[in-house]
Amino acid sequence: MILVLLLFLLFPASAFAVTPVDFAGGYALEVEPGFPLQRLELPLEVYNSSVRSDLGDLRVFNAAGEEVPMHLRRMAPASVPPVSLPMFRLGVPGEGRDFDVRLQVRVSERGSVVETLVRPPDEENRLILLDATAAKAGLGVLRFVLGEGSVMLRVAVRGSDDLSTWHDAGGGVLARMEHGSGRILQDRIALSGRAWKYYTVTGTQDLSALESASGELGAAQAERRFAPLAGTLVAPDTYECVLPAGLPADLLDLGETDNAVLGVEVLAPDGDGWRQSSRGVLFRTTVDGQRLMGEGLALRVNQGRFRIVLQGMSAPLRIGWLPHELVFMVQGEGPFTLAVGNPSVQPGPELLARMLDHGGSSTPMGRAALGAWRTLGGEERLKPPLAYTKVALWAVLGLGVALLGAMAWHLARGLDGTGRS
Numbered sequence: 001m002i003l004v005l006l007l008f009l010l011f012p013a014s015a016f017a018v019t020p021v022d023f024a025g026g027y028a029l030e031v032e033p034g035f036p037l038q039r040l041e042l043p044l045e046v047y048n049s050s051v052r053s054d055l056g057d058l059r060v061f062n063a064a065g066e067e068v069p070m071h072l073r074r075m076a077p078a079s080v081p082p083v084s085l086p087m088f089r090l091g092v093p094g095e096g097r098d099f100d101v102r103l104q105v106r107v108s109e110r111g112s113v114v115e116t117l118v119r120p121p122d123e124e125n126r127l128i129l130l131d132a133t134a135a136k137a138g139l140g141v142l143r144f145v146l147g148e149g150s151v152m153l154r155v156a157v158r159g160s161d162d163l164s165t166w167h168d169a170g171g172g173v174l175a176r177m178e179h180g181s182g183r184i185l186q187d188r189i190a191l192s193g194r195a196w197k198y199y200t201v202t203g204t205q206d207l208s209a210l211e212s213a214s215g216e217l218g219a220a221q222a223e224r225r226f227a228p229l230a231g232t233l234v235a236p237d238t239y240e241c242v243l244p245a246g247l248p249a250d251l252l253d254l255g256e257t258d259n260a261v262l263g264v265e266v267l268a269p270d271g272d273g274w275r276q277s278s279r280g281v282l283f284r285t286t287v288d289g290q291r292l293m294g295e296g297l298a299l300r301v302n303q304g305r306f307r308i309v310l311q312g313m314s315a316p317l318r319i320g321w322l323p324h325e326l327v328f329m330v331q332g333e334g335p336f337t338l339a340v341g342n343p344s345v346q347p348g349p350e351l352l353a354r355m356l357d358h359g360g361s362s363t364p365m366g367r368a369a370l371g372a373w374r375t376l377g378g379e380e381r382l383k384p385p386l387a388y389t390k391v392a393l394w395a396v397l398g399l400g401v402a403l404l405g406a407m408a409w410h411l412a413r414g415l416d417g418t419g420r421s
Contacts, residue, residue: 018348020061021377024341025049028374029060031330032366037352040326040338040368041075044227047244049340049373051382053304055246055324056347059339062332070328071352074248082143082214085199086112088129089207105129105163111197126206130199130213138195139215143188144174147209151176155203157189159196168192169199173292174210184261184283186292188216228255229317231308243304248321252282252308253296255316259285263311268301277301282315296320327352327365338370342381 020026027046031038042055050057060070088105111133132139142157152175159169170191177184201207229252231239243249254260261283267274280297299306299319308317329352330336 018059018067018345020065020337020339022342022345022381023057023059023339023376024379024381025373025375025377026061026337026339028371029328029334029336029338030369030371031334031336032368035364035366036330037363037365038328038330038368039365040328040370042324042326043370044225044244044247045373046338046340046370047247050244050246051341051343052345053245054347057340057342057345058326059345059348060326060328061337061339063334063336064332066332067348068329068331068336069351070326070348071350071356072324072326073356075322075325080217082216083132083135083139085134085142085213085215086131087210087213088131090127090129090200126203128201128207128210128213130201130215131197132195132199132215133197135195135215135217137217139191139217141188141190141216142170142199142201143214143216145211145213146174146176146185146187147211149176150178151209153203153205153207153209155189155201155207157191158200158202159191159194159198160200161197163198166200167196169196175292184281184292184294186294188295224251224320225323226253226318226320229319234307237310238307239310240307241305243301243319245304247304247319248324249301249304249319250299250322251296251320252299253294253318253320254282254284255318257284257315260315261285261312262315264297264317265309265311266297266299266301267307267309269305274307277306282317326368327356328368330366336368337374337376339376342377343384 027049029038029040046058047055055072058070058072060068062068112131130142152173154171154173156171157169158166160166170189172189173186174189175184175186201210201213229241231241234240252264252266254262261281263279263281265279266277268277277300278298282294282297284291284293286292326338328336
């Protein structure tokens with residue numbers, strides 16, 4: 001009997017089946033007909049409604065209030081290392097004329113550049129050939145290592161598959177400048193159009209500051225989402241910010257502004273104080289008609305609470321993240337509801353995870369849309385969870401003391417009766 005009571009008390013309430021009224025509210029889900037599996041990119045309002053850092057309080061219910069299988073996954077792109085691009089300096093292209101490298105390059109049977117047969121003048125070089133034949137997929141970005149000191153280069157990029165016919169592939173400004181709050185660095189050129197086996201980089205200035213080059217694959221990736229960042233002023237030039245617990249924000253960047261250079265220091269909670277998490281320069285400006293825009297600053301904070309210290313003229317900020325994708329099964333009759341908001345509810349069973357991991361992700365899926373919000377269990381569900389384990393232990397301890405007292409009392413009565421007989 002004691003064992004049964006103990007198991008009952010230690011069994012968490014969250015292990016019982018949940019219903020829609022166990023959550024504060026929910027969003028109607030509009031499904032695309034004809035697909036048993038539906039996918040939904042979580043919008044910002046869902047992150048705002050969740051009260052768990054792991055988004056474990058999300059459930060999907062059908063019209064009968066039955067929980068349907070679902071799986072929550074991060075829409076992060078696969079981590080692919082950059083491809084090193086051999087660099088060959090070819091010289092100065094003719095003024096006002098197109099360049100021709102057909103007779104200057106020798107390639108292997110696989111198409112890789114073996115050597116260039118014409119060497120550049122010693123005084124300067126304005127034409128560089130990049131060999132991208134080792135890339136297993138099309139490149140989306142060229143990234144360069146810039147030499148020390150201040151650098152400002154406007155370059156044009158062209159591509160070819162045969163070293164004979166060349167096509168425009170991109171262009172922009174490469175820059176490295178020292179700033180009072182840090183360093184401005186723009187070391188990448190986005191490629192436009194199709195991918196090529198070979199690229200040339202030309203400039204109106206000496207390109208000897210380009211020390212090496214690499215390529216980043218341009219495969220389709222999850223699109224980063226952004227939202228304006230607001231904070232509370234807690235000290236001069238220092239703002240404290242709090243983000244939704246489950247929002248996977250990992251980037252801090254400038255918001256809507258045309259010209260700004262801003263030094264930023266990010267502080268993360270550390271006991272009773274704060275420690276530096278990251279520091280850098282955010283910039284966005286136009287130089288000679290070319291846009292200079294930084295990649296933002298990595299945001300590494302826990303529980304969405306951090307401080308930012310601004311150095312320079314204030315400018316609007318924004319946060320960026322790669323969203324989660326919710327996949328659920330259309331099981332039972334609709335309409336379907338995405339319920340959210342209960343800190344005591346633990347993550348549900350991952351019934352779809354195994355299927356999606358074994359090729360199910362290639363199955364055609366409908367695109368669900370988030371509908372209107374409606375109240376389910378109300379704000380009462382947002383209260384912090386009761387410490388069930390602590391309560392259970394105290395209850396078991398109290399029960400054990402009571403049982404021991406009862407046993408001692410019965411034993412004493414028995415001994416007393418034996419003595420009188």
